[in-house]
Amino acid sequence: MCARKTFYLFAKASDAQQFCAVRQDQPIPAMIDGVQWHYVDCIDTSRDKPFGFDVDDAQRATRDRGVYFYKREFIFSQPGVLLKAA
Incomplete structure (x- = not known):
């Protein structure tokens, strides 16, 4: 079923790193009100x-709770060796 692979993504208004996803074949929870959570995209x-x-x-969370929360954090590390310009 295609719908099990398709999710609506929402971003938390107060924290651009926090997201939640809802499977397309499930109802959108009431907590996603367009104020605290904003629609971002639909992904396959x-x-x-x-x-x-x-x-x-995401599959487990949406099956059990109807929504999947995740955080997108960027972690930068310093390389051990600096790259030299050609």
């Missing part, structure tokens, strides 16, 4: 892989 997990989004966790 067979081809789209948003950073921080775990498809298996």
Whole structure:
């Protein structure tokens, strides 16, 4: 079923790193009111892989709670060796 792979994504208004996802074949929870959570996109997990989004966790969470929460954090590390310009 295609709908099990398709999710609506919402971003938390007060924190641009926090997201939640709802499967397209499920109702949108009342907590997603357009004020605290804003619609971002619709993704098909067979081809789209948003950073921080775990498809298996999303399937379990939406089956159990109707919504999947995840955080997109960027972690930068310093390379051990600096790159030289050519």
